[in-house]
Amino acid sequence: MASASYLRLKQASVLPGFGVTLGYTLLYLGLLVLLPLGALVVKASGIGITGIAATATDPRVAAALETSFSISLLAAGVASLFGLLIAWVLTRYDFPGRKLLDAIVDLPFALPTAVAGIALAALYAPNGWVGSLLEPLGLKVAYTPLGIFVALVFIGLPFTVRTVQPLITEIENELEEASSTLGATRWRTLWSVLLPPLLPGVLTGFALAFARAVGEYGSVIFIAGNLPYVSEIAPLLIVIKLSEYDYTGATVIATIMLAISFSVLLLINLIQAWSRKRFGYV
Amino acid sequence: MHGNSLEVAGAKTSSRLRSVLPAVGLMVLGGVGLLPLTGPASAQSQLLNVSYDPTRELYREINQAFADDWKAKTGETVSIRTSHGGSGAQARTVIDGIDADVVTLGIPSDIDAIVKATKKIPTDWRSKLPNNSLPYTSTVVFLVRKGNPKAIKDWDDLVKPGVQVITPNPKTSAGGRWNFLAAWGYSHTKDGSADKAKEFVTALYKNVPVLDTGARGSTVTFAQRGLGDVLPAWENEAFLVLDEFGRDKFEIVVPTLSILAEPPVALVEGNVDGKGTRKVAEAFLGFLYTDKAQAIFAKHHYRPIKSEAAKPEDLAALPNLKLFTIESLQGNWDDIQKNNFDSGGLFDQISKR
Amino acid sequence: MSDLSAALALPVSSQQSVVTEKKPIRWLAISIALVFLLLFLVLPLVVVFVEAFRRGLEGFLAAFQEADALAAIRLTMTVAAIAVPLNVVFGLMASWAIAKFEFKGKSLLITLIDLPFSVSPVVSGLIYLLLFGAQGLFGPWLMAHGIKIAFALPGIVLATIFVTFPFVARQLIPLMQEQGTAEEEAALTLGASGWRTFLKVTLPNIKWGLLYGVLLCNARAMGEFGAVSVVSGHIRGLTNTIPLHVEILYNEYNFVAAFAVSSLLAGLALVTLALKSFLEWRHGADLASGTHR
Numbered sequence: 001m002a003s004a005s006y007l008r009l010k011q012a013s014v015l016p017g018f019g020v021t022l023g024y025t026l027l028y029l030g031l032l033v034l035l036p037l038g039a040l041v042v043k044a045s046g047i048g049i050t051g052i053a054a055t056a057t058d059p060r061v062a063a064a065l066e067t068s069f070s071i072s073l074l075a076a077g078v079a080s081l082f083g084l085l086i087a088w089v090l091t092r093y094d095f096p097g098r099k100l101l102d103a104i105v106d107l108p109f110a111l112p113t114a115v116a117g118i119a120l121a122a123l124y125a126p127n128g129w130v131g132s133l134l135e136p137l138g139l140k141v142a143y144t145p146l147g148i149f150v151a152l153v154f155i156g157l158p159f160t161v162r163t164v165q166p167l168i169t170e171i172e173n174e175l176e177e178a179s180s181t182l183g184a185t186r187w188r189t190l191w192s193v194l195l196p197p198l199l200p201g202v203l204t205g206f207a208l209a210f211a212r213a214v215g216e217y218g219s220v221i222f223i224a225g226n227l228p229y230v231s232e233i234a235p236l237l238i239v240i241k242l243s244e245y246d247y248t249g250a251t252v253i254a255t256i257m258l259a260i261s262f263s264v265l266l267l268i269n270l271i272q273a274w275s276r277k278r279f280g281y282v
Numbered sequence: 283m284h285g286n287s288l289e290v291a292g293a294k295t296s297s298r299l300r301s302v303l304p305a306v307g308l309m310v311l312g313g314v315g316l317l318p319l320t321g322p323a324s325a326q327s328q329l330l331n332v333s334y335d336p337t338r339e340l341y342r343e344i345n346q347a348f349a350d351d352w353k354a355k356t357g358e359t360v361s362i363r364t365s366h367g368g369s370g371a372q373a374r375t376v377i378d379g380i381d382a383d384v385v386t387l388g389i390p391s392d393i394d395a396i397v398k399a400t401k402k403i404p405t406d407w408r409s410k411l412p413n414n415s416l417p418y419t420s421t422v423v424f425l426v427r428k429g430n431p432k433a434i435k436d437w438d439d440l441v442k443p444g445v446q447v448i449t450p451n452p453k454t455s456a457g458g459r460w461n462f463l464a465a466w467g468y469s470h471t472k473d474g475s476a477d478k479a480k481e482f483v484t485a486l487y488k489n490v491p492v493l494d495t496g497a498r499g500s501t502v503t504f505a506q507r508g509l510g511d512v513l514p515a516w517e518n519e520a521f522l523v524l525d526e527f528g529r530d531k532f533e534i535v536v537p538t539l540s541i542l543a544e545p546p547v548a549l550v551e552g553n554v555d556g557k558g559t560r561k562v563a564e565a566f567l568g569f570l571y572t573d574k575a576q577a578i579f580a581k582h583h584y585r586p587i588k589s590e591a592a593k594p595e596d597l598a599a600l601p602n603l604k605l606f607t608i609e610s611l612q613g614n615w616d617d618i619q620k621n622n623f624d625s626g627g628l629f630d631q632i633s634k635r
Numbered sequence: 636m637s638d639l640s641a642a643l644a645l646p647v648s649s650q651q652s653v654v655t656e657k658k659p660i661r662w663l664a665i666s667i668a669l670v671f672l673l674l675f676l677v678l679p680l681v682v683v684f685v686e687a688f689r690r691g692l693e694g695f696l697a698a699f700q701e702a703d704a705l706a707a708i709r710l711t712m713t714v715a716a717i718a719v720p721l722n723v724v725f726g727l728m729a730s731w732a733i734a735k736f737e738f739k740g741k742s743l744l745i746t747l748i749d750l751p752f753s754v755s756p757v758v759s760g761l762i763y764l765l766l767f768g769a770q771g772l773f774g775p776w777l778m779a780h781g782i783k784i785a786f787a788l789p790g791i792v793l794a795t796i797f798v799t800f801p802f803v804a805r806q807l808i809p810l811m812q813e814q815g816t817a818e819e820e821a822a823l824t825l826g827a828s829g830w831r832t833f834l835k836v837t838l839p840n841i842k843w844g845l846l847y848g849v850l851l852c853n854a855r856a857m858g859e860f861g862a863v864s865v866v867s868g869h870i871r872g873l874t875n876t877i878p879l880h881v882e883i884l885y886n887e888y889n890f891v892a893a894f895a896v897s898s899l900l901a902g903l904a905l906v907t908l909a910l911k912s913f914l915e916w917r918h919g920a921d922l923a924s925g926t927h928r
Contacts, residue, residue, distance in 0.1 A: 013736055014820055016829035021732035028725045029747060032796055036762035037750075039772055043765055059634055082671050089668040093661055101669070103912040107676050109851065110904035110911075112858025113756075114878040115897040118885055119679035122686060122894075125507045129678065143492050143509055154675050186656055208753075215755025217861035218878070222885075225492040226451070228633050232493075235757040235861065240495065242761070242865070243371035243454040245395055246625065251765065254758040261753040265746055330870060338887055365869045366883070379769030379778065380786040380868040400769065498886040506890065526888045556781070 037258065044255040047248050055252040060228050061237060065256065068234040071145060072213035075152030080206040083160025084198065090161070091168040105161050108154055113218030120151055121223040143225035148233060151220045152213040159212070160205030167201040200275030204268055211264040215257060327360040327562055332376055334369035334388035334456050334545065335496040336519045340582045341386070347578060348569045352562065360562055368496035369456030376400070376550065383554050383563040386547045388456020388497075391619035393548050402552025411547065417570035418584040420543040421605055422457075422464040424535040425504065425513040425520040432511045436537045437468040440512060441485035448510035449490055450500040452622070452629050456545065457497030459623060461514045463608045464541035466622075470611055471539060484632040505532065516543065517600070521583035534601070542605040683901045686894035698884070698895035706872040707880035708899075713788070714876065715856040718795040722852055723845070726803025730841075731833075734811030735819070745808070751800040759797045760865025763790055786868030791876065794862040799852045806848030807841055810922070814840050843918040847911065854907040858900055 044052060055061055090102050108116065124131045124141040131142055141147050171194060179189040217235040225231040232240075234253055241250035333341055345362040352360045365372065365380070369388035376382050377399040387393055390408070397403045408414045426434050432445055440447050450458035462483060469482035492509060494500040497519055504513040505523050512535075513520070520534050547567055554560040569575055573591035580592030580600075589597055612618045622628045655661065688695050698704060729748060733741060751759065765771050767784035777784060784790045818840070822832040838845075860878040867874045875883065877900055884893035915922060 013816065014823055015735050015816055016823075017731060017833075018736050018738075021728040022736075022738070025725065025729040025732050025744070028728070029744075032793070033747065033751060033800060036766055036797070037754075039765045040758070040762045060630070082668070085664060086668045086672065089664050092655065093665055095665055099912070101672055103908050104672065104676055104680075106908055106911065107680060107904060110854045110858075110907040111680070112860060112878050112897075112900045112904070114860040114881050115683060115858070115900050115904075116679060118881065118893060118897060119683050121507070123678055123682050125509075127508045129682065130674070142507065143503065150675075154679070157675060190656075211753035215753065215758065217755065217757045218864075221495075226495065227491065227493050228451075235755045236495075238755075238757050238761060239371075239865070240451065240454055242764075243368060243374050243495070244625075245370075245374055245377060245399060247765075247770065249625075250761060254755075254761055257755050257758060261755075262750065265749055265753055269742065269746060335886075363870050363873055365871065366886075367869055375786060375868045377770065378764055378785060379774060380870070381783070496886070502886060502888070506888065 040251055040258065041255055043247070044251040047252070051248070052252050052255075055249055056256060058249075060232075061234075061249070061253060063229045064232045064234045064237040065253070067145065067148070067230075067232060068214050071148050071233075072152055072210050075149050075213050076156050076206050076210035078149075079153050079156035079209050080160040080202055083157060083205055083209075084164055084202055086157075087161045087164040087168060091165055105158050108156075108158050113155070113216065114222070116154060117151065117219040117222030120147075120154065120219065124150060124223065142223050143231070145224075145231045147223040147225070148220050148231060151223050152216060155216050155219060156209030156213050159209040160202055163205035163208070164198055164201040167198050171197065197279050200271055200279065203271045207264050207268045207271065211261055214260060327358055327559070329360060329362045329383045329559060329563055329566055330381060331362055331364045331384050331386055331566070332372050332380060332382040333364055333366055333386040334372060334392075335366055335498040336457065336501075336516050336522070337386065337545075338364075338366050338498075339522065340518070340578070340584065343578050343582070344570070344575055347574055348566055351569060351572075351574070352565065358562075362566070366498075368450070368454040368458075370395075370454045371495065376402070381553050381557060382550050383557065383559050384547060384549055384567055386545070388543075388545045389459055390544060390546050390615050391459075391623075392456060393546055394615055394619070396550075400552060402550050403548050404551060407548045408546070410549065411567060412571055413587050414544070415546045415548055416544050416587065417547060417575070418545070418579040418586050420517050420545065420584050421540045421603070422460050422514050422537075422543060423517050423520050423540065423601065423603075424537060425515050425523055425532055426511065426535050428531055428533055430533060430535065434512050434535055437465055437482075437486075437539075440465070440489065440514070441482060443489075445489055445512065446491055446510040447486060447489045448492060448494075448500050448504040448513045450497050451493040451495055454495045455497050455500075457500075457516050457519070458493075460516070460541055460543045462622065462629060463612075463618070464514070466628075467541055467606050467608060467611050468537070468539050471606060480628065480632065483628070487629075487632055517585075518583040521599070536601040536603050539604045539606065542607045544607075680901060680905075683894055683897050686890060687898040689894075690891050694891045695895045695898075698889075698892035701892075703871045703875065703883075704880060704892075704896060707875045707877050707896075710788070710791075710873075710875065711857050711877045714792050714795050715853055717792050718799060718856050719849060719853050721796055722799055722803050723849060725800075726807050726845075726848060729804045730807035730811045731837075733808050734814075735816050748801050748804050751797050754797075756798060756859065756861030757865060759862035760794050763793050763797075763866055767793075785866055786870070786874060788874070790866040791863050791874065794866050795856050795859055798859050798862050799856045802852035802855065803845070803848040806844050806851070810841050810844040811837070840921075843914055843921040847914050847922055850907050850910055850914075854904060857903060 056065070086105065090098060090105070121142055122128050124147060126132065126135050126140065126142070128142070134141060139146075141150055175193055176189055179193045180186070184193070215235060217233075220233055221236055224233060224236075226236060234257060238250045238253050241253065331341060331345070341364050345364065349360050349362060352358060365375070369392045373385070373387060373392040373395050376385060376396050385393060385396065385403075393403060393407060397405055397407065404410070411417075424434060426432070432439070434440065434445070439445060449461045452458040452462045465483050465486050466479045470476065470479040473479065473482075492500070492503050494503055497516060500513060501515065501519055501523060503509050505527050515523075523532055524534065547570060549563055549567055554563045571588075573588065576586040576588045576591035577593060577596075579586045580596035583600065585600060586592050608618055609615070612621065620627065656664070733745065764785055766773055767777060767790060768774050769778060769785075771785075774785075784793070818836050819832050822836045823829070827835065858878055860882075863876055864879060864882075867876065867879055869875060869879060869883070871883070877896060881893050881896050881900075884896060
């Protein structure tokens, strides 16, 4: 297998199988991911920049993108904030049922989104367990943008918990002790000694939760009102455009969302590169 | 920058790749190539009926009746599969290539859409079957909560401030389109002007808190989730709610005027020959016009075209009300679809903030 | 770590430790976390089972006596049985190439493998329609040759492969990177073949991580809704997977059956979580640190 032709490509290694495995990887990736995504981009670009811009600025499309983005940002923020707290509680404190909670944090990864959707709708509807408690307070969750928010928090919750947990474990106690010895209050220690190294984890978790939330469909459609300009999310609008035989519209929205996904992934890589440089680990 | 590095890697790998391609190709074939083989075998005499949202219960019974009938006549076993969803969305799956033998959709313009996009259905599909290819008709009535707390009697009550109306998205649902056209036609008949009618539907859709993608989604929102004061619905759907949820929870209000809803059927000619199902598919569509099928339509609260075939008590259950056709007000279906529901049409205009 | 926190939680020490918060604050933080997890995670799970058994065991079982439900279960298992092994093969290939060798463009390759994670499920379905739908790129050719991909099993499998694409690879890459190449090199030096080296040296090292990746991949494959919904065509008894069948039942006012079938998927999720926790507890060291990168 080893030959001069690819010694330039990779460092010399006695291990076999580079050509086969990389070839298979590129082929599988190309056929199943890049070719279909490429078809999407080609189809969308068929209408030209002006066409894309016209679709993207169509009031209903713009409203759906705005709804998806703003609620996803908010939900990812809340999920990250509570995720940080939950990660801290699960790692640093001991209490009965801690292990069980730790396991259940991953539920949104394992529970199918459609199931999550009907369960959340049943819970937060005006006649549901939680919804009936909130209704007297004038708080409507299901079939409002708040419902989308609840579904997206559910979807995004595990990300920050899981990105921050290993970082909390790695913090050395000496740092805290030193900080305390030097006269810092516990809050000060938390804020200036413990939080900074956790920040890359929080940011990565936030970005992952955001990327997932923007594209989420199954859990949201059951609980959102799906009302244009109010509670219609971008993925639903893709489905609606398809039902209207508006393939171009659907592919343009899809391409915009794809561009966003890719940017978020690049952002995550940048955060990790930055944190490797700053803290020496991810 | 990243892009370049992969291209470079790709270019350098390519010579190497050539030698491993046969091996890789085999592997891919071993995996992906197997897929068509493991796909569901197409048994003979299997029909696919692509239908709209509220006909789930109806076709369950019709399919069985037809299968029995076909077995008795020919000795062959036929199994009929159905797919349900918003009528527009269903038409789209046919356009995208689902191999439907027959389509039974909620509104003529959805079949027209298939005609235009694929030519799998001939332009003159309406004349291929009796009664403009309409084996039954229906209309739009109101479903309200028991006791009618908001005192809803007619369309005018739906535009009053503080009344919440639940109706599906006209862009994706045939029921949603009939509701929209019924409201428009009511106002147009009463006030005699298209401008007034536009104002009327604008006010009505201001009262809509949820737009589901299909009629069934709206019914679930209204009946199960307890949202809204009134559900303008397919007549058959309103009766179904009474049957499913109980007459002690909801009641039907019949407006003074409503629309004649026309859900058509058609043979997907472009599919049946390739599948060899033309004969049985045509028989299925013909069966819809038999007394047996007509009685089933009435039983499920659709309006049969041969009322003599239906049970008298089923017919008696259907309310008497004045019906108008939308063609009499807005002309042909191409224009109806274009002016109201296509991009930039009336519905888009009134739903702008 | 856990014995440290256990020690800290002991009420015996009168002296306030410098490496934890005051007790009231600890309990406040625990309470907030508990309420939040209860409200957002536990209750939805509970509601699925409560609604599923609303009409007792009989009502629950009735949901599984329907031919369409059984067909949906069969289809979902078939799809997972094809998609998961294909992604396992890919995951092994990709992680071998990426973890054991140095080459240019590696980080971009990893990003591309990650891409399906953040692509909307709806888009994942749409792209296959654009390729294989009747109006799509290969649609007319496929039609002419009588090959069905969209609205049939192959389309559903492709969409499922796409959404579960990174799971196994992402699990194995950091693990294999951490383990380096020394063991394999030693085996090769001793005269073992490459294939034998992989089977006897590499595979035992990564088996728990592999199992872990397969678990997550399988859970997602069986539960995918959005992507499959776009390519399925919703033909009862033929192209409806379990999640799509749930939607259908939900839309037919058959809420008990919808939740009963859902409980099957929720049960699968719980089993997945239990196995996952077991693997983490028993073989934590063999799973590498980065579970989710």
